[in-house]
Amino acid sequence: xxxxxxxxxxxxxxxxxxxxxxxxxxxxxxxxxxxxxxxxxxxxxxxxxxxxxxxxxxxxxxxxxxxxxxxxxxxxxxxxxxxxxxxxxxxxxxxxxxxxxxxxxxxxxxxxxxxxxxxxxxxxxxxxxxxxxxxxxxxxxxxxxxxxxxxxxxxxxxxxxxxxxxxxxxxxxxxxxxxxxxxxxxxxxxxxxxxxxxxxxxxxxxxxxxxxxxxxxxxxxxxxxxxxxxxxxxxxxxxxxxxxxxxxxxxxxxxxxxxxxxxxxxxxxxxxxxxxxxxxxxxxxxxxxxxxxxxxxxxxxxxxxxxxxxxxxxxxxxxxxxxxxxxxxxxxxxxxxxxxxxxxxxxxxxxxxxxxxxxxxxxxxxxxxxxxxxxxxxxxxxxxxxxxxxxxxxxxxxxxxxxxxxxxxxxxxxxxxxxxxxxxxxxxxxxxxxxxxxxxxxxxxxxxxxxxxxxxxxxxxxxxxxxxxxxxxxxxxxxxxxxxxxxxxxxxxxxxxxxxxxxxxxxxxxxxxxxxxxxxxxxxxxxxxxxxxxxxxxxxxxxxxxxxxxxxxxxxxxxxxxxxxxxx
Numbered sequence: 001x002x003x004x005x006x007x008x009x010x011x012x013x014x015x016x017x018x019x020x021x022x023x024x025x026x027x028x029x030x031x032x033x034x035x036x037x038x039x040x041x042x043x044x045x046x047x048x049x050x051x052x053x054x055x056x057x058x059x060x061x062x063x064x065x066x067x068x069x070x071x072x073x074x075x076x077x078x079x080x081x082x083x084x085x086x087x088x089x090x091x092x093x094x095x096x097x098x099x100x101x102x103x104x105x106x107x108x109x110x111x112x113x114x115x116x117x118x119x120x121x122x123x124x125x126x127x128x129x130x131x132x133x134x135x136x137x138x139x140x141x142x143x144x145x146x147x148x149x150x151x152x153x154x155x156x157x158x159x160x161x162x163x164x165x166x167x168x169x170x171x172x173x174x175x176x177x178x179x180x181x182x183x184x185x186x187x188x189x190x191x192x193x194x195x196x197x198x199x200x201x202x203x204x205x206x207x208x209x210x211x212x213x214x215x216x217x218x219x220x221x222x223x224x225x226x227x228x229x230x231x232x233x234x235x236x237x238x239x240x241x242x243x244x245x246x247x248x249x250x251x252x253x254x255x256x257x258x259x260x261x262x263x264x265x266x267x268x269x270x271x272x273x274x275x276x277x278x279x280x281x282x283x284x285x286x287x288x289x290x291x292x293x294x295x296x297x298x299x300x301x302x303x304x305x306x307x308x309x310x311x312x313x314x315x316x317x318x319x320x321x322x323x324x325x326x327x328x329x330x331x332x333x334x335x336x337x338x339x340x341x342x343x344x345x346x347x348x349x350x351x352x353x354x355x356x357x358x359x360x361x362x363x364x365x366x367x368x369x370x371x372x373x374x375x376x377x378x379x380x381x382x383x384x385x386x387x388x389x390x391x392x393x394x395x396x397x398x399x400x401x402x403x404x405x406x407x408x409x410x411x412x413x414x415x416x417x418x419x420x421x422x423x424x425x426x427x428x429x430x431x432x433x434x435x436x437x438x439x440x441x442x443x444x445x446x447x448x449x450x451x452x453x454x455x456x457x458x459x460x461x462x463x464x465x466x467x468x469x470x471x472x473x474x475x476x477x478x479x480x481x482x483x484x485x486x487x488x489x490x491x492x493x494x495x496x497x498x499x500x501x502x503x504x505x506x507x508x509x510x511x512x513x514x515x516x517x518x519x520x521x522x523x524x525x526x527x528x529x530x531x532x533x534x535x536x537x538x539x540x541x542x543x544x545x546x547x548x549x550x551x552x553x554x555x556x557x558x559x560x561x562x563x564x565x566x567x568x
Contacts, residue, residue, distance in 0.1 A: 010028055011024075013025075016035075016037075017037035018037075022456060022459065022472070041474040042474070043243040043246050048243045055193070056175075056176075058174050058200050059200060060171070063204060070210070072102070073131045074102045075101050075131075075132045076125035076133045076134070076153075077136060078105070078125070079136045080115070080116070083229055084137045084190045086289075087225040087226070088229060090225055091195065104125060115414075121145070122155075123149070125149075125153065132156065133149065135157045136159070136191075139159050140157055140159045141161075141416060142157075143169070146168045146169055155170040158174050158197055160175060160176060160189055162177050162400050163179060188235065189233040192226055192229070192241065195226050202219060220251070224256070224260065226244045226245075226248050227249055227275075228260075228282065230244055231278045232286075237479030238481050241479075252273050253273070256273070259313065261310070262307075262314035264277070266317075270552070285318060286301070293320055297313060297320075301313040301317060324360070324364075327358050331357045331362070331365050335357070335379060340373070343373040348439050348443050349377075349378070350375060352380070353431055354382060357382075363379075365379050370392040370394065374394060375442075390423045391421065392421055394446060396445045397446050399419060400416060400419055402442070406424065412426040413427075420480070453486055455486050455545060456486060458488040461491055464559050465557075469549055469550045473550070487561075488543045490542075493538050493539065494539070495508055495538075496538050506522040506531050506563075510561070518561055519559070520544060520546065520562075534563075537568060544565075545566065545567075
C-alpha cells in the first residue's frame, strides 16, 4: 500500500503533468520532475545529442576519413557478426558510398575466423587496394591484426567494448569506454558510436566544401539502424540511447528500408515495429546468418534498396532462423540437466560444456538457462580442441569485467563483452579453474532464487483502459535500466486456454469484483511451472502480475495483460 503522502504527491504530479496517476507514480520513482515529464515522455534527439568531439579520437578519425574520401582512397569496413556489428557496418558502408567513396566490407565467419579482426582479413583488404580500414563493434583489443598492416593501411576503431590493457596502435580508437575518454557516453552501442562519428565526418566534409556540388546525406535516415542495434545489444535504454531508439522506431514506421520490411513480413508482424518486436522477431533473424552461415547476408539485407533482393535475403534469413531454433532446442535439451544440477548445488555461476554443441547457438542457450536458473550461465563448445564460450549474466554481476579479469589472469586466451553478456575462449583443461574463479567472483553479488518483482502498483481490471496502456507506452522505449512497468491485478481466473503452435501461448480472463474482465496472454507457456499453476487455479481468486499493453490482435480499445507471474 502507498503511504498517504505518496498518494498525494503522485496525485499532484498527475495533475501538473497531465498523466494518469499510475504513470505519475512511476515517473516520480524514476526521479523525473513534473515540469520535465513532457520532455521525458517524448525524448528529442536535439536535446540530448552531444558534440561528437567529446569522444576521444573522434576528430582525428573524422579528419582521416574525410581525407580518404577527398583523395579517392579505397576504404574497408570490418564489422562484428552480431546485430550491432552488422548494423554498424551497414550504416558506415551506406554513408561512405553516398559520400562517393569506394568501399569494401567484411564480417568474420564465426566458426572459421572467430571474434574480431584478424591478419588474414586485413591482408585481403590491403591486397584489394584499401589504405584505410575501419573496425566497427570490434578492434579495441585487435593488436595483432592492426600491427599486421602497419605501413600498408591506417586503421580506425569505432567500438564500445570494455578496455583491458593498452590500446592498439591504430590511427584512432573511438571508444567511450577507453580509460581516458571523458564523454560520459559509455552506455552507447557501437552503432551509436558510429553514428556520432558519422556526424563528425559530415561536419568535416561540409567544412571542406564537399557538398557545394553534391547532396549531403540525410544521417537521420540511419537512425533505424542505430535503434535496431541498441535494442538487440541490450544497452541501457536511458538518455541518448532512448532518443536514438525512439527516433529510429519512428523512422521505421514512416519509411522502413526494404530489408526490414521484408523481414517483418516473414516474422508475421502486422503492426509497426517496436522495441519488443525488434528484440524477439527481427534481431534473431538477423543474428541467424552469423550463427549458422554468413553474417554478411545481414549486411546485404540492411543495405538492399531493391525489393526483390530484400525479399530473397529475408527468405534466406528466415530459413536460417528456423534451422537455428532447431539446433538451439537440441543444445538446450542436452545442457539443461547439468545446468540445473549445478544450480541445485548452489553454485552462483553455471558453466556447461560439450564437444557436440554448435558454437553459433551457445549464447542463446546461455540466455535461456539464465532466465530459467536466474544466475549467470556460460555455455562452451569444445569442438576442435578449443573451448569457445558465451555467457549471459544477471543484474549485479558484471560478466564482461569478470571475463576480462580471466584473460588477464591467464584463465582465458581472449574474451570480453558487457555486464550482461560476454564471450571468451580458453583451453578445455582450464575450464574447471575458470568456473571456480567465476563462482568466487560472483559469490557476493548473485543471490539464489528468483528476484522479487518490482511492481509499479496494484490495479483493478476496471482500470485497465486503452488510455492507461497508451500513457504507459510513452515511458518507453523499454530496455535495460528503463524496464517496462509491471502491475498486479486482483480477480478471479474465469477462463484459460492454450493456443498457437503446440499450445505454447496461454490466453486467460481475469474477472474483477465489479464484473469487468481483463484479457491476459502468456507467451512461451511451455517453459516453467507458471502455466501449470494457472491451469490449477481456474475459478479461484488470484493476483496476476504483468505488463499492460494495447491488444494489437483485437484492435480498437482492447488491452491485454502480458502475464509474467501469479500469486494465489
